[in-house]
Amino acid sequence: MDIPVYLFTGFMDSGKTSLITQTLQENDFGIGSRSLIIACEDGDEEYDEEALAKNKITVVGVESEEEFTEEYLKDCDETIKPDQVFIEYNGTWEAAKILEMKLPKGWEIVQSLATVDASTFEMYLNNMRAMMMEQVFHTDVVIFNRCTADTPKAKFRRTIKAVNRRAQIVYEREDGTIDESDADELPYDLEQDVIEITDADYGIFYLDVQDNPQKYEGKTVRFLGLVYRPDKFGKKPMMVPGRFAMTCCAEDIQFIGLKCKYENAMEIPHKSWVYVTAQIHNEFAKEYRGKGPVLYAKEVVKAEEPEDSLVYFT
Numbered sequence: 001m002d003i004p005v006y007l008f009t010g011f012m013d014s015g016k017t018s019l020i021t022q023t024l025q026e027n028d029f030g031i032g033s034r035s036l037i038i039a040c041e042d043g044d045e046e047y048d049e050e051a052l053a054k055n056k057i058t059v060v061g062v063e064s065e066e067e068f069t070e071e072y073l074k075d076c077d078e079t080i081k082p083d084q085v086f087i088e089y090n091g092t093w094e095a096a097k098i099l100e101m102k103l104p105k106g107w108e109i110v111q112s113l114a115t116v117d118a119s120t121f122e123m124y125l126n127n128m129r130a131m132m133m134e135q136v137f138h139t140d141v142v143i144f145n146r147c148t149a150d151t152p153k154a155k156f157r158r159t160i161k162a163v164n165r166r167a168q169i170v171y172e173r174e175d176g177t178i179d180e181s182d183a184d185e186l187p188y189d190l191e192q193d194v195i196e197i198t199d200a201d202y203g204i205f206y207l208d209v210q211d212n213p214q215k216y217e218g219k220t221v222r223f224l225g226l227v228y229r230p231d232k233f234g235k236k237p238m239m240v241p242g243r244f245a246m247t248c249c250a251e252d253i254q255f256i257g258l259k260c261k262y263e264n265a266m267e268i269p270h271k272s273w274v275y276v277t278a279q280i281h282n283e284f285a286k287e288y289r290g291k292g293p294v295l296y297a298k299e300v301v302k303a304e305e306p307e308d309s310l311v312y313f314t
Contacts, residue, residue, distance in 0.1 A: 003077075003106045004084050007098065009135045010115035011091035011124065015145045017045045019115055020086050024057060036060070036082035040068060040090040058082070065093050070102050077104035095134050114139040118147045118171075121156060130252075133163050145172040147179055154185045161207050162247045162313035190219065194277065197223035199306055202243050203313040206256050213282035213293045221295075222277040224303055228257060229270045239265040241276045241295070243311045253310065259285050262297035273303045 006023075008016045020037060023029045035057040037047065047059045058080050062068045068090075076082075085107060089098055103109070114136045121144070124132045136142050142160050144151070157169050171179040186208065187201050197205045202223055209216050225241030233239070242257020260278060268274065278295035285292050 002108050003082060003104075004110040005103065005107050006084070006086050007089060007109050007112040008087065008115065009089045009091065009095060009112065009139060011117070011120075011132070011135065012041055012043050014091070014117045015115040015143070016088045017043055017047065019113070019143065020088060021047065021052075024052070024055070024086070031055070033083035034058075034081065035084050035086065036076060036080050037086045037088065038062060038073075038076065039088045040093070041088065062090075065090065065097070068093070068097070070104075073101075073107070074104050077107065091135060092131070095137060099138060111141070112139045113141045113143060116142060116144050116156075118144040118151045118156070125159065133247075136160055136164050136167065139164065139167055141168045141170060143170045143172060146174050147171045148174065153179075153181075158204055158207060158313045161211070162203065162245075165207075165211070190215070193220065195219060195221045197221055199224060199243075199308070199311060202311045203245050203256070206242075206245075206258075207313065209258070209280065209293045213280075213291070216280040216293060217282050218279065220277065220279045220298070222275060224306060225257065225274060225276050226255075226309070227268050227270065227272050227274055228255065229265065229268070233265075235266060237261060237263050237265045239268055241274065244309060245311045245313065247313065256311075258293055258295050259287055260295035260297050262300060264300070265297075268300060273305050275299075275301045275303045 008020060010016050024035060033056070037052070037057065037059045039047065039059060040062045042061070049059045052059060060076060062072070087098065089095070144153070144156055147153070151171070153171055160167055160169055173179050187204060188195055188197060205221070205223070226243060228240040228242065230240070239260050239262060240257040241260055242255055244253055245256050246253050260276065262268070276295070276297055277299040278297040280293050280295060282291055283294050284290065285294055
């Protein structure tokens with residue numbers, strides 16, 4: 001029988017212990033099942049092991065990363081024989097370790113959640129961005145807790161989506177209630193005849209048009225882009241204008257562009273800078289392996305390389 005494993009990531013004091021406790025006790029999650037909590041760090045909040053034991057919930061602690069091994073997990077499985085497992089992972093350990101580890105027979109990670117303290121998120125981004133982003137690379141759900149009226153939800157959402165497009169994002173207020181208000185405010189006006197996408201807004205535009213292509217159907221945009229013409233295009237009237245973006249750190253820079261149909265595409269030199277004015281249509285493109293935003297260029301004008309050629313998602 002498969003044993004579901006729920007993985008909780010996030011820095012210390014981001015709310016992992018509270019979330020696991022709430023899930024098990026308040027929501028009657030898996031009531032009647034034998035549950036195992038593997039705590040890989042000691043935060044300010046501790047588990048009430050005596051109360052948990054009454055509900056057949058066992059808590060074991062891991063003192064160091066060296067102790068957290070496949071053999072250790074196998075011993076836990078043989079000793080406790082859990083029906084479900086909750087792993088409170090240490091936020092300073094490499095996430096790849098648990099994701100690549102061979103789990104005991106029957107154990108399977110069915111959901112991964114990351115908790116983030118909204119009040120310290122920007123500080124961690126500024127000082128240890130790569131480590132912070134590693135916590136959310138492969139998560140299914142990112143929970144921003146301790147949110148206030150001043151929390152820049154749209155900015156936080158874009159930051160997460162830049163490295164993990166599939167993640168569901170939840171905002172939790174300081175009183176524990178969920179904030180379901182819209183966090184998708186855009187810095188440009190979709191009702192303009194020609195939507196001007198600035199360098200600062202290109203990353204935001206790219207994410208939003210990928211996630212919500214129907215919202216841009218028939219809209220005309222103008223932006224500064226670097227033209228790529230892959231060899232596979234041959235003599236086809238197509239190109240890919242876009243920008244290089246830093247998603248996590250300086251070592252994680254990638255080109256993000258959109259397929260563009262333009263009758264004079266062959267005349268546009270590879271890796272040249274241009275201003276593109278194009279209408280967007282949501283249609284099938286094999287490059288997207290399905291439907292996605294395709295540009296139909298109305299005008300392409302030669303441009304100079306900007307002082308900062310990189311774009312960002314914040």
